[in-house]
Amino acid sequence: MKPFAPEMTTAHQVVGLYSFPKSGNTWLRALIAALVGVPNDPGSLQRYLTDTHYGKVMENPWSFNGADWYFYKSHHKQLLTEDEGQPFATDKVIYIYRHPLDVFMSYLNFVSRNVSPKAGRSLPFQFDSVESLTPEQFEELFAIFCEHVTLFPQNRAFGSVFEHIDSFMALKRSGLDVHVMRYEDLIEDFRLTARKMCLFLGFRGVNLKKVFEDADERTARNGKFFWKRQKDNYLNYLSSEQVNQFYTRHAVKMRELGY
Numbered sequence: 352m353k354p355f356a357p358e359m360t361t362a363h364q365v366v367g368l369y370s371f372p373k374s375g376n377t378w379l380r381a382l383i384a385a386l387v388g389v390p391n392d393p394g395s396l397q398r399y400l401t402d403t404h405y406g407k408v409m410e411n412p413w414s415f416n417g418a419d420w421y422f423y424k425s426h427h428k429q430l431l432t433e434d435e436g437q438p439f440a441t442d443k444v445i446y447i448y449r450h451p452l453d454v455f456m457s458y459l460n461f462v463s464r465n466v467s468p469k470a471g472r473s474l475p476f477q478f479d480s481v482e483s484l485t486p487e488q489f490e491e492l493f494a495i496f497c498e499h500v501t502l503f504p505q506n507r508a509f510g511s512v513f514e515h516i517d518s519f520m521a522l523k524r525s526g527l528d529v530h531v532m533r534y535e536d537l538i539e540d541f542r543l544t545a546r547k548m549c550l551f552l553g554f555r556g557v558n559l560k561k562v563f564e565d566a567d568e569r570t571a572r573n574g575k576f577f578w579k580r581q582k583d584n585y586l587n588y589l590s591s592e593q594v595n596q597f598y599t600r601h602a603v604k605m606r607e608l609g610y
Contacts, residue, residue, distance in 0.1 A: 363412060363419040366552070367441045368400070371501075371515040372426050373457035374449040375534035378570050378580065380424055382545065383445075385565035386554060387413055387420065396569070400424060408434045428510040428518045430527075442528065445548060446519040449534035450610055451512045452585035452597060455496045456481065462502065473503065481588065493589070497597050513604045533609070535582045 368383065370376040380400050384391075389399045397406055399413040400422040408431070412419035425431055430441060449457075462471035465480040475491060478484055484492070496502055500511035509515065523529035530551040536544040542559050549557050570580065585594070598605055 363421060364442045365408070365421045365423075365439060367430065367444045368422065368424045368447075369430075369444055369519060370426065370447045370449075371428075371454060371509060371512050373454050373461055374512075375447045375537070376424055376426070378534075378537070378566065379445065379447050379532075380422075381566035381569040382548075382562060383422055384569065385562040386549065386552070386557060387415060387422075389413060391565065391569055403427075403431065403434070409437065409439050426509050428508065428515040430522060443552065444519065444522065444527065444529040445551070446516075446523075446529055446531045447534055447537075448512075448516050448531070448608070450582065450585070451500055451601070451605075452589060452594065453534075453582065454512055455493070455502070456585050456588055458496075458502055459484075459492065473505070489588075490593075493593055497593075497600060500601065513601070516608065538580075538582050 366383075368376055368379055370379070380396065383389075384396055384400055389395050398411045401408055401411070401424065403423050403425045408423040409421055412421050414420070423431075430444065432438060432440070459481050460466065462474060463478050463480050463483075464470055471477045476488065478488065492502065495504070500513050501509065503509070504511070510518070519529060519531065523531060528551075530548060532544055532548060541563055545559050545562065546557075549555075549559075
């Protein structure tokens with residue numbers, strides 16, 4: 352049964368799911384799909400919770416309780432205002448962020464051949480997996496991330512982790528309907544964190560245990576794209592010297608984000 356949603360004052364609601372890459376957006380997307388009852392198959396996920404890098408936003412509404420809902424996912428650091436030349440407005444934004452060093456580790460896996468044979472072609476070198484990196488290679492990639500807080504400083508659409516977070520914090524301060532959540536809070540206290548998200552969307556009476564189980568099934572770890580859904584995974588790979596180097600360089604921003 353679909354959760355209750357309050358009576359809408361408009362014919363549709365547009366909800367953007369934003370994050371820097373590898374910060375938990377896929378899990379967030381699965382949670383929203385479970386909340387509103389989107390069928391558990393890859394085609395439906397893309398159809399009704401559109402990844403804007405592969406599809407159009409205002410194409411396939413998910414209808415319930417008398418309203419059409421358009422959910423979309425984006426990694427852009429600026430709020431999208433048009434889709435293939437067609438203007439649209441976002442009513443609500445859910446923004447998720449994650450510890451930058453866990454972003455680094457998850458990104459390393461994503462740009463390895465473990466995920467795709469063509470991955471990582473714009474890096475200094477390609478590699479088979481995180482575990483296959485030599486200490487020298489790992490240090491070279493870490494140095495890029497430590498300096499730029501992204502592995503791809505040439506990608507200005509996404510920016511750095513800190514630029515990305517700052518952009519959506521500024522949108523929230525400006526009065527836009529933005530709900531900000533941390534990946535780690537979902538892991539440490541799923542019920543409380545998910546309940547706040549439900550209230551933001553206007554959902555009541557949600558079976559959060561079922562939502563968690565449904566989303567967990569959709570994002571089951573497979574050692575490839577769904578690599579290691581855990582907090583503080585960076586401690587298994589980075590030396591204490593590397594961790595201290597990052598914290599020293601970015602102390603102010605890390606404190607601001609609660610890390």
